[in-house]
Amino acid sequence: MSTYILGISAFYHDSAACLLKNGQIVAAIQEERLSRKKHDAGFPELAIDYCLSSQKITIDDIQLIAFYEKPFMKFDRIIDTYARKTPFGFRSFKKAIKSWTSEKLWIPNIIQKKLNYKGEIIYTEHHEAHAASAFFVSPYKESAILTIDGVGERATITIAKGVDNKIDSIAEQHFPHSVGLFYSAFTYYCGFKVNSGEYKLMGLAPYGKPIYKDIIYKYFIAIDEEGVLTLNMKYFNYEAGLKMTTNAFDKVLGNPARKSESNMSQFYKDVARSAQEVLEEIVIQLAKTAKKITGSENLCMAGGVALNCKANQELLKQKVFKNIWIQPASGDCGGALGAALIGNYHYKGNKRNVIKDSPIYNAYLGNSFTDDEVEDELQELTVQYNRLPLQSVIKKTAEYLNNKNIIGWFQGKMEFGPRALGARSILASPKYQDMQSHLNLKIKKREGFRPFAPIVIEEKADQWFEIKGTSKYMLFTFDVKKPKEIPSCTHLDNTARVQTVSEEDNQRTYELLDQFEQLSGLPVLINTSFNVRGEPIVATIEDAVRCFFNTDMDVLVIGNCIVTKRDNTNFDMNILKDVSYELD
Incomplete structure (x- = not known):
């Protein structure tokens, strides 16, 4: 049983x-x-x-x-x-x-x-x-574990150690002194939504200079050699207020919090860069403390702050731990x-078996649809499509990509977590300079400064990025080796949030990358989540169809079925459920 x-x-x-x-x-x-x-x-x-x-x-x-x-x-x-x-x-x-x-x-x-x-x-x-x-x-059979987020019950930072099937907490930092809420305060100050826009602050940071870093350390936050964090709560209002920061916070920086959707001045770009660098330094100090306390060569990380891939890159560079794994x-x-x-x-006390070099985790844990289910739904929605054999789908999609078409790629089981990993993705060629702005404004309908991530054949990743090993989940940024050849997925600071793909991880996406390389010479594609701003990643066939027809995407590939705008010039949008999304 x-x-x-x-x-x-x-x-x-x-x-x-x-x-x-x-x-x-x-x-x-x-x-x-x-x-x-x-x-x-x-x-x-x-x-x-x-x-x-x-x-x-x-x-x-x-x-x-x-x-x-x-x-x-x-x-x-x-x-x-x-x-x-x-x-x-x-x-x-x-x-x-x-x-x-x-x-x-x-x-x-x-x-x-x-x-x-x-x-x-x-x-x-x-x-x-x-x-x-x-x-x-x-x-890992044993590891240091670092959890950093806004706040749980009381803890905001926890250092623990895992051995076999047990985890023991060793040290905690308590509310209101929180790295996550510190970063969220700057997210709010720069005009983005808390618990939603922190990744925007990270993406904005390379456009600025860290000229306010000393001010941040002088007035807002301190961390000692043991990793103990102290926020000056005179400047933060999240304990009992409806805002993240106080008027005193604004006075120190010399400007009020930016209003959402207003012009993004250089000042806020510089503030974003300063806050990002402070976060990176704190994460590194906390990792050093975790290493000192646990003595482990391995580190596991979780909590919202662990999704800051730029901080994760800096932690990798420091080589505090021999191995790092992030959920x-x-x-x-x-x-x-x-x-x-x-x-x-x-x-339950069940035993845990760890097999060295064996894949433990698979992020493809969500829903999926058979080709017959896809056909039935497309017919019900009166969408014109072509159903082809798999290899023909791969070849045709690669040709579309090589001809500068933007593809909605809906394949297999949906990803668990915030990242699209080649199952519910929008794909495009990275070789065109204008592709980033086009994707941001016409497809994703979001701020123009937002970067796009590359997805790359795993065994060829080190030819294009300063990477050793794998990066299966877009949790680290890496320096780009050939930025002129893939300009639209190279950020302003010459980094990219890389996802490596093996045949074992995602065979269809791997084969598509291989076919695209045969046509273009690039084993790399732009990969962004299949949604528009404010919308969750698409989960159903109707979600995908709605997003496709509401944007300037050229081709939709669901399983073995290909849908093009050219074949659906008379498509009636009124057939779809009326759905609207609040901007994040």
């Missing part, structure tokens, strides 16, 4: 569900992909339904549900914070307490009611779930995975 464990993360941002079968990850998906609400924080009913249906089981087959944090510990921290800030922050408190009393304190009731679940429920700590999501799927779903969605793994290893 199979044993199933369901992991759940919910109620803050990026809710998700993950299913283990006999200790193996068989399904994981974010709620936003199915609800079509970016960073959906609601209870992940749709995600849970997918996980169960993917294995043809019901909730009665689940032996254990693991929730990714301890609600009462978090509530205690929130009440304590507001008590210290009384009488300030009443508006914020009123807003927060409503969500707590209506749902966040009643997790068992919600799970039992919404799922009709009668079994056992356990709760992990937030950072424990993050740490588990990284270490338990890593290729691709490092944000809160990955908490569902970590909770399930804690249930499997800590609670």
